[in-house]
Amino acid sequence: xxxxxxDDINYNKIKDLEFLDKxxxxxxxxxxxxxxxxPRRAIETVTLKCSDGTFxxxxxxxxxxxxxxxxxxxxxxxxxxxxxxxxDRFLPENNGNRHPMAWLPFGAGPRICPGKNLAMHETKxxxxxxxxEFKFEICNxxxxxxxxxxxxxxxxxxxxxxxxx
Ligand code: HEM
Numbered sequence: 001x002x003x004x005x006x007d008d009i010n011y012n013k014i015k016d017l018e019f020l021d022k023x024x025x026x027x028x029x030x031x032x033x034x035x036x037x038x039p040r041r042a043i044e045t046v047t048l049k050c051s052d053g054t055f056x057x058x059x060x061x062x063x064x065x066x067x068x069x070x071x072x073x074x075x076x077x078x079x080x081x082x083x084x085x086x087x088d089r090f091l092p093e094n095n096g097n098r099h100p101m102a103w104l105p106f107g108a109g110p111r112i113c114p115g116k117n118l119a120m121h122e123t124k125x126x127x128x129x130x131x132x133e134f135k136f137e138i139c140n141x142x143x144x145x146x147x148x149x150x151x152x153x154x155x156x157x158x159x160x161x162x163x164x165x
Contacts (some may be wrong), residue, residue, distance in 0.1 A: 004128060004132070009125055009128055009129055009132075011121065014121060014124050014125050014128065015121070017124060017128070019087065020124050020127065020128070021090075021120070021124065022087035022088065022090040022091070023087045024120060024123050024124055024127070025087070025090050025103065026085055026086065026087040026089065026090065027085075028103075028105035028106075029072050029078075029103055029105065030072065030073070030083075030085060032068045032069060032072055032104065032105040033105075034105065034106075034107075034113075035067075035068035035069055035104075035105075036065065037107065037113075038065065038066055038068065038104070038107045038108075038111075039063055039064065039065045040063070040064055040065075040066075041061060041062070041063045041064075042058045042059065042060055042061060042062050042064065043060065044060050045057070045058065045059050045060045046058050051074055051076035051077055052076060066104065068104045068105070071101075071102070071104060072103075072104065072105075077098070077099060077102045078098075078102065106119070132164070133163065133164055134161050134162060134163060134164060135160075135161070135162045135163075135164055136159055136160070136161055137159060137160040137161075137162065138159060138160070139158065139159060139160045141158040142158050142159055143156060143158070
């Protein structure tokens with residue numbers, strides 16, 4: 001990995017940061033904040049096979065909202081360690097058999113978020129910029145089991161943020 005200087009945070013440098021990419025994907029998997037943005041209306045009646053082997057009939061015209069927070073930690077989709085934070089699950093050798101609609105922070109299909117690549121890039125560039133300027137440390141007020149809420153983010157996130165120089 002090449003060194004990124006203070007004035008050097010650009011698209012090409014950021015796209016080479018493979019671990020950061022996996023880190024952001026894993027964070028988005030466990031904390032998908034736009035999960036109410038993917039409603040669909042069935043254009044015909046369909047019976048779906050669920051990941052646990054049961055069947056679900058959806059009648060034509062029914063509006064459905066995929067339960068993204070639940071799909072994101074479903075053992076049948078992500079394995080036994082589904083609730084653990086592990087960016088390496090996005091390594092190519094671990095990605096292979098995963099359902100193409102397992103990772104849904106930006107939705108999926110023809111209406112997938114068109115800003116996905118921009119948002120991923122901006123998130124990674126912001127993290128790099130912050131890490132270059134500040135150290136983030138847990139302190140005695142930090143709760144390690146943070147609770148997240150849709151759109152409003154963390155309920156509490158108490159940390160020490162210190163300038164690097
Ligand atoms: C972290 C940031 C973002 C997240 C998590 C996010 C997530 C989503 C999700 C879940 C959807 C619904 C997709 C679906 O129905 O399958 C969506 C749709 C959309 N997003 Fe994003 N988004 C983000 C950033 C952006 C940005 C930066 C833009 C534009 C520059 C953008 C533009 C749109 C538009 C226009 C749609 C509607 C697409 C359609 O209905 O065809 N989003 N987004």
